[in-house]
Amino acid sequence: xxxxxxxxxxxxxxxxxxxxxxxxxxxxxxIGTLGGVFRxxxxxxxxxxxxxVVDSPLSEAGIVGTAVGLAYRGFRPVIEIQFDGxxxxxxxxxxxxVAKLHYRSRGTxxxxxxxxxxxxxxxxxxxxxxxxxEAYFAHTAGLRVIACSNPADAFIMIRQAIASDDPxxxxxxxxxxxxxGEVDEQxxxxxxRPMGVxxxxxxxxxxxxxxxxxxxxxxxDAAIAAEEDGVSIEVIDLRSLAPVDYATIEASVRxxxxxVITHEAGQQGGVGAxxxxxxxxxxxxxxxAAPVRVTGHDIPYPPAKLERHxxxxxxxILDGVDRAxxxxxxxxxxxx
Amino acid sequence: MNPSDRDATGLLTRxxxxxxxxxxxxxxxxxxxxxxxxxxxxxxxxxxxYRDMVIVRRLDTEATALQRQGExxxxxxxxxxxxxxxxSARAMRDDDFAFTSxxxxxxxxCRGVGPAELLTVWRGTAASGWNPFERGIAVPQIIIGAQSLxxxxxxxxxxxxxxxxxxxxxxxxxxxxxxxxxxxLVFAASFNAPVVFFCQNNxxxxxxxxxxxxxxxxxxxxxxxxxxxxxxxxxxxxxxxAATRIALDRARRGxxxxxxxxxxxxxxxxxxxxxxxxxxxxxxxxxxRERDPLTRVLALLEASGVDSAGLEREVAVEADRAAAELRxxxxxxxxxxxxxxxDHVYAEPNSHLERxxxxxVRYLATFEETDAAPAxxxxxxxxxxxx
Numbered sequence: 001x002x003x004x005x006x007x008x009x010x011x012x013x014x015x016x017x018x019x020x021x022x023x024x025x026x027x028x029x030x031i032g033t034l035g036g037v038f039r040x041x042x043x044x045x046x047x048x049x050x051x052x053v054v055d056s057p058l059s060e061a062g063i064v065g066t067a068v069g070l071a072y073r074g075f076r077p078v079i080e081i082q083f084d085g086x087x088x089x090x091x092x093x094x095x096x097x098v099a100k101l102h103y104r105s106r107g108t109x110x111x112x113x114x115x116x117x118x119x120x121x122x123x124x125x126x127x128x129x130x131x132x133x134e135a136y137f138a139h140t141a142g143l144r145v146i147a148c149s150n151p152a153d154a155f156i157m158i159r160q161a162i163a164s165d166d167p168x169x170x171x172x173x174x175x176x177x178x179x180x181g182e183v184d185e186q187x188x189x190x191x192x193r194p195m196g197v198x199x200x201x202x203x204x205x206x207x208x209x210x211x212x213x214x215x216x217x218x219x220x221d222a223a224i225a226a227e228e229d230g231v232s233i234e235v236i237d238l239r240s241l242a243p244v245d246y247a248t249i250e251a252s253v254r255x256x257x258x259x260v261i262t263h264e265a266g267q268q269g270g271v272g273a274x275x276x277x278x279x280x281x282x283x284x285x286x287x288x289a290a291p292v293r294v295t296g297h298d299i300p301y302p303p304a305k306l307e308r309h310x311x312x313x314x315x316x317i318l319d320g321v322d323r324a325x326x327x328x329x330x331x332x333x334x335x336x
Numbered sequence: 337m338n339p340s341d342r343d344a345t346g347l348l349t350r351x352x353x354x355x356x357x358x359x360x361x362x363x364x365x366x367x368x369x370x371x372x373x374x375x376x377x378x379x380x381x382x383x384x385x386y387r388d389m390v391i392v393r394r395l396d397t398e399a400t401a402l403q404r405q406g407e408x409x410x411x412x413x414x415x416x417x418x419x420x421x422x423x424s425a426r427a428m429r430d431d432d433f434a435f436t437s438x439x440x441x442x443x444x445x446c447r448g449v450g451p452a453e454l455l456t457v458w459r460g461t462a463a464s465g466w467n468p469f470e471r472g473i474a475v476p477q478i479i480i481g482a483q484s485l486x487x488x489x490x491x492x493x494x495x496x497x498x499x500x501x502x503x504x505x506x507x508x509x510x511x512x513x514x515x516x517x518x519x520x521l522v523f524a525a526s527f528n529a530p531v532v533f534f535c536q537n538n539x540x541x542x543x544x545x546x547x548x549x550x551x552x553x554x555x556x557x558x559x560x561x562x563x564x565x566x567x568x569x570x571x572x573x574x575x576x577x578a579a580t581r582i583a584l585d586r587a588r589r590g591x592x593x594x595x596x597x598x599x600x601x602x603x604x605x606x607x608x609x610x611x612x613x614x615x616x617x618x619x620x621x622x623x624x625r626e627r628d629p630l631t632r633v634l635a636l637l638e639a640s641g642v643d644s645a646g647l648e649r650e651v652a653v654e655a656d657r658a659a660a661e662l663r664x665x666x667x668x669x670x671x672x673x674x675x676x677x678x679d680h681v682y683a684e685p686n687s688h689l690e691r692x693x694x695x696x697v698r699y700l701a702t703f704e705e706t707d708a709a710p711a712x713x714x715x716x717x718x719x720x721x722x723x
Contacts, residue, residue: 059523062485065519066485068485073490101475105475106463106679142682
């Protein structure tokens with residue numbers, strides 16, 4: 001076991017993937033000489049050379065579109081979109097090309113492309129640097145969407161994403177890049193928890209609380225705080241946003257009878273909406289209350305001095321837990 | 337036109353309107369730069385290029401008829417662009433790779449795409465008809481210009497692997513306004529990718545004239561990206577062949593990308609759903625018909641002593657045979673199985689889609705005899721994400 005930050009564990013995972021398969025190439029803006037603006041690719045260009053770790057022109061559609069051509073040629077491109085808000089210029093290449101080429105080619109052309117996206121807020125960043133665009137991609141057939149939340153998972157999940165023959169949107173919680181954790185650098189993919197499986201990170205009995213990315217830690221903190229209040233929260237790290245591991249969530253909800261979902265992205269059409277609907281369909285008779293969503297507001301990401309009013313924090317999550325439990329809460333007495 | 341200084345920039349763009357080796361009336365024009373690249377094209381080889389063009393025009397006519405008869409949902413006719421497509425595609429090697437839009441039936445023909453393979457998309461029975469790796473041509477692209485980036489990425493990979501294979505990106509004049517094409521030009525120039533950007537300027541992006549896309553000849557855009565631009569008569573199969581050979585040779589020698597503008601004309605509608613009489617004049621159409629890519633080759637062959645009337649008859653019979661084959665192949669394309677809608681969305685198992693598929697299997701089963709066993713265990717919700 002080694003203690004690594006999430007950023008360094010991703011670096012270690014990328015290094016392993018580059019070493020294991022010469023068809024793996026990293027492409028992105030500033031990822032080579034600089035090592036990425038978050039240093040996730042630090043040192044990799046020096047180690048593997050400029051045709052394995054490629055500094056690209058400032059061109060998001062170009063990065064994704066050329067990755068499509070490289071995949072046609074048999075490569076496994078791992079591309080970095082520098083910030084969440086910069087992914088939109090590449091939207092067509094991702095949803096109309098990367099996502100569909102396996103289908104369009106009737107299975108003959110594979111798109112084993114990993115699209116790394118540092119996502120989410122809470123770092124006081126400028127406009128376009130704190131967004132949560134994951135639902136756009138979870139909505140798109142042909143893509144897998146995953147989000148890591150801790151260094152140990154990050155090390156394995158980035159390698160799983162690269163090894164996958166399907167395109168993977170890999171969301172990295174940028175405000176947790178510098179959080180440290182134990183990482184087993186000898187861990188093999190064969191023994192690892194599959195990429196599409198959620199994790200129960202905090203067992204509990206009264207409420208199921210589902211989070212992913214940066215909010216997993218906030219959810220765990222909420223569970224600890226609730227414990228003092230006599231409420232037992234089961235925290236699930238969703239990990240895979242598409243497809244969702246409903247078996248794990250269902251098993252939990254059948255015991256707790258209550259579901260709270262939290263994410264930084266806005267509520268409307270978000271991952272939480274999908275989870276609430278699906279869990280209601282699947283285990284309506286086990287639910288003691290309607291599923292509750294604790295999310296960002298349906299607003300453009302606000303200026304840095306306001307982001308604490310947008311992002312779900314421990315108290316907002318606990319308020320959502322109170323709603324699920326029918327305890328006094330901010331909406332008490334208000335019609336739904 | 338005020339082309340860039342060739343000596344200063346290395347550009348191949350020349351002060352004449354475009355490079356032309358065969359005039360519309362079939363006279364051979366000498367060209368010191370281009371002639372060496374087609375010195376192997378004797379009358380027999382020219383006859384084969386003529387044959388290709390006649391056949392793809394005949395296939396195009398037949399496919400248009402099939403659409404009118406309700407056998408195809410849609411068809412984008414290539415008529416008028418035979419020389420641009422045949423001349424460029426016949427310059428390719430087997431291990432090169434073409435990334436096309438939706439109108440490059442002539443390129444598909446040169447890459448060995450069969451009749452049924454060509455029509456499945458337009459008949460609506462599958463998202464694509466051929467295996468790209470067997471044919472050296474990607475699945476057709478509807479999104480304007482998107483494939484230019486794919487060609488560039490493929491070419492970057494080929495170069496990194498030490499191969500001397502090259503990619504060709506086919507797109508139209510309208511596509512040059514798209515971001516993707518411009519980003520592809522940046523990537524290709526920056527990485528010295530062995531890719532040829534082959535722009536068929538057919539004058540019209542559906543109803544919009546090329547003047548709305550560009551205020552200068554499209555080939556001149558290449559200068560700004562740092563690559564040679566060649567403007568060639570796109571209705572002259574010999575000039576197109578020479579230009580594409582020049583560009584592919586540059587690519588193979590590691591000298592990077594080239595932009596070719598083939599000046600041509602779409603004689604028919606954008607697609608069978610389009611009505612070009614709303615935006616084009618009969619006069620314009622008549623002018624371009626006089627620059628037909630096929631008749632000039634036949635005239636040149638005649639002048640070279642070939643029995644052109646005999647060749648014309650012979651090739652027409654062959655083209656009719658190909659058209660009949662296309663028709664019977666089209667009608668024989670079976671409707672796909674309902675559950676195939678779920679095939680190939682993912683390369684790996686996907687729990688979400690498997691559940692949806694299983695549900696639909698059960699739903700379809702409700703239309704069968706009532707004592708049929710339920711198909712699959714779809715409704716219990718016990719499957720895990722790892723499946």
